[in-house]
Amino acid sequence: MAMTASEIERLIKEAIPDAIVDIRDLAGDGDHYAANVVSASFKGKTRVQQHQMVYAALKGGMGNELHALALQTSAPQD
Amino acid sequence: MSENPVFDRIKNEVSSEDVVLFMKGTPVFPQCGFSNAVVQVLTYLGVPFKGINVLEDDDIRQGIKEFSDWPTIPQLYVKGEFVGGCDIVREMFEQGELRDYLAQKGIETQAA
Numbered sequence: 001m002a003m004t005a006s007e008i009e010r011l012i013k014e015a016i017p018d019a020i021v022d023i024r025d026l027a028g029d030g031d032h033y034a035a036n037v038v039s040a041s042f043k044g045k046t047r048v049q050q051h052q053m054v055y056a057a058l059k060g061g062m063g064n065e066l067h068a069l070a071l072q073t074s075a076p077q078d
Numbered sequence: 079m080s081e082n083p084v085f086d087r088i089k090n091e092v093s094s095e096d097v098v099l100f101m102k103g104t105p106v107f108p109q110c111g112f113s114n115a116v117v118q119v120l121t122y123l124g125v126p127f128k129g130i131n132v133l134e135d136d137d138i139r140q141g142i143k144e145f146s147d148w149p150t151i152p153q154l155y156v157k158g159e160f161v162g163g164c165d166i167v168r169e170m171f172e173q174g175e176l177r178d179y180l181a182q183k184g185i186e187t188q189a190a
Contacts, residue, residue, distance in 0.1 A: 047166045048148075055149050063149035068112070071165050 002030025003066045008058065015057030016041055026070070034070040043075040050074075084141035091138075092155040096185055097127035100142050101152040105129040112164035113152040119171045124188030125180060157183050 005023040012021050012035075019039040026032040035054075042050040050073035055062045062069060092098050097120065103109030105117050105127070120127050132139035132151050143149055146160045154161040161167060161179070170176040177187050 047169065048160065048162050051162070051166065052147060060149075063143065072169065 003058075003061055004030060005033060008033065008035065008061075008066070008069070011059065011061070012037060012054060012057045016053065020076075026068070031066065032068040033066070034072075036072045036074075038074050038076055040076055042073055047073065082141050082144055084137045085145055088138065088141055088145050089158075091128075091130055092158045095128040096157055096183070097125055097180075098130065098155045099127050099152055100130045100132055100138070100155075102131070102133050104131050109133060110151070112150075115164050116152045116154055116167050119167055119176070123171075123177065123180070125185060156180065156185065159183075 005025055009021045009023055012019050016037070016039045018041065019037050022036040024034045026034055037050075037054055041053070045053070051071050054071060054073060058066065058069075091100075099105075099113075099116055099120065101108060101110070101113035101116065103113055105121075108114035108117050117129070130138065132142065139151065142151070142153055146153055148160065148163060150163050152164055154163070154167050156179070162170070167176065170179060180187055
């Protein structure tokens with residue numbers, strides 16, 4: 001059971017309300033996406049911590065239903 | 079809190095070499111595009127590393143995800159410290175941060 005882009009976006013925004021989420025479907029199979037997530041809550045956090053926040057938002061989907069999510073995270077430029 | 083028994087094995091592995099890559103397949107024969115991408119970056123930088131094929135050991139394959147609280151493979155460790163998966167290693171490399179990070183850890187890289 002794959003995940004849809006809108007589902008991924010909804011889950012991320014539920015956990016990170018101010019997130020700006022840009023998702024691209026890489027393979028059209030619901031399994032391989034690229035996502036760029038921008039949120040002020042990433043400020044001061046390492047990339048690993050930022051990515052872990054997004055993975056936590058996906059509630060275990062990452063690495064299971066969702067095989068590949070090429071992730072880029074950043075805090076908004078001041 | 080009883081720790082996952084495989085954590086001891088993982089701790090030994092990540093401290094056995096300066097640079098350790100938990101991957102799918104082997105450095106010579108990577109079996110996953112993301113694992114291969116990290117192998118290419120390390121090879122380009124001329125950094126010797128130890129590849130651990132998680133496909134051969136399911137305990138390690140699941141245990142490493144719990145150990146680092148990171149849901150996917152590959153996972154790169156430098157001097158016992160978790161650096162990241164494919165996205166982070168590639169982003170650090172592209173922004174020239176990886177070479178500096180390795181130098182800070184006392185690991186030489188080949189000139190570009």
